[in-house]
Amino acid sequence: MVPAKIRNAKVGLRQGRCIPARLRDKALNWIKAKKIEQDHPARRTLWFTRSTLRKAFALDGCAICTAVHTSERKGIHSFLYEGMMSPSVRQKFLDGGGFCLRHFWMAKEIEDETWLTGGFGMAILCEDLTRLAHAGLARIAAAEPNSRTMLLRHPEVQPFVLGHDCMFCGDNLEKEQFLAEVLEELVEEPEFAKPLATYGLCIRHGQLALQIWKDPPKRHELFARLQAQGAELGADLREFIRKHDYQYRDEAPGPEHDSVLRAIRSFVGPDPCKPKTKKENS
Numbered sequence: 602m603v604p605a606k607i608r609n610a611k612v613g614l615r616q617g618r619c620i621p622a623r624l625r626d627k628a629l630n631w632i633k634a635k636k637i638e639q640d641h642p643a644r645r646t647l648w649f650t651r652s653t654l655r656k657a658f659a660l661d662g663c664a665i666c667t668a669v670h671t672s673e674r675k676g677i678h679s680f681l682y683e684g685m686m687s688p689s690v691r692q693k694f695l696d697g698g699g700f701c702l703r704h705f706w707m708a709k710e711i712e713d714e715t716w717l718t719g720g721f722g723m724a725i726l727c728e729d730l731t732r733l734a735h736a737g738l739a740r741i742a743a744a745e746p747n748s749r750t751m752l753l754r755h756p757e758v759q760p761f762v763l764g765h766d767c768m769f770c771g772d773n774l775e776k777e778q779f780l781a782e783v784l785e786e787l788v789e790e791p792e793f794a795k796p797l798a799t800y801g802l803c804i805r806h807g808q809l810a811l812q813i814w815k816d817p818p819k820r821h822e823l824f825a826r827l828q829a830q831g832a833e834l835g836a837d838l839r840e841f842i843r844k845h846d847y848q849y850r851d852e853a854p855g856p857e858h859d860s861v862l863r864a865i866r867s868f869v870g871p872d873p874c875k876p877k878t879k880k881e882n883s
């Protein structure tokens with residue numbers, strides 16, 4: 602048991618003062634994680650990942666997509682809040698060509714919802730990128746006109762390619778790989794096995810898990826689950842299409858009614874410009 606003095610100190614309140622239960626739970630979780638970190642660094646990582654996956658499964662759908670989505674939003678928020686003011690971090694961002702399409706819009710949306718009176722972080726970043734784009738244009742303008750194929754064969758002509766090594770995409774790749782590895786360890790526990798059997802994984806993360814998982818029975822079971830999931834989705838889409846034929850339009854909608862949305866999520870995950878919440882799925 603953590604002494605009350607420490608418990609209260611961690612949330613910045615004097616001993617004896619009433620602390621809201623939510624803050625108290627958060628602080629206690631933080632202290633618990635710190636203790637695990639000091640005693641067993643590997644267990645600490647697993648503890649956090651277990652908690653991340655548990656929360657992601659609670660929101661339905663592919664848990665890896667959800668966990669990555671939550672993580673990338675936090676990462677971008679932190680970058681806009683303070684990371685971008687660090688010269689080395691800003692340079693890494695610019696070396697990668699800035700944001701990719703996905704993360705550009707996500708960053709704009711996060712800035713809009715976080716700094717309601719208007720943020721200027723995106724303006725600073727766009728100004729940096731404008732200079733890079735300008736330099737790319739100048740390099741191309743200075744080269745001899747040529748066909749696209751020929752242009753690509755001339756490495757000295759380097760067009761500006763937005764987000765060619767987007768650092769948030771890099772973080773996502775690492776994160777999803779790690780989550781897929783940990784999921785293999787956790788999948789025998791009912792609290793993870795049950796939602797995985799119910800919701801499965803998206804196509805990208807299903808394939809990733811099949812590539813990574815080493816245990817043959819677990820791989821076999823996952824493959825069977827993903828195949829069943831794909832067959833069910835295909836059947837729902839066919840039913841959706843059938844009911845849109847004028848002959849059957851009077852039939853009441855069934856489980857197929859949201860099959861197009863489910864199909865899109867299975868290909869690309871949740872809408873990147875929305876926080877992943879249960880409400881989104883309803």
Ligand SMILES: [Zn+2]
Pocket residue numbers: 663664665666667802803804805806807870
């Ligand atoms: Zn996924």
Ligand SMILES: [Zn+2]
Pocket residue numbers: 700701702703704764767768769770771
């Ligand atoms: Zn990206």
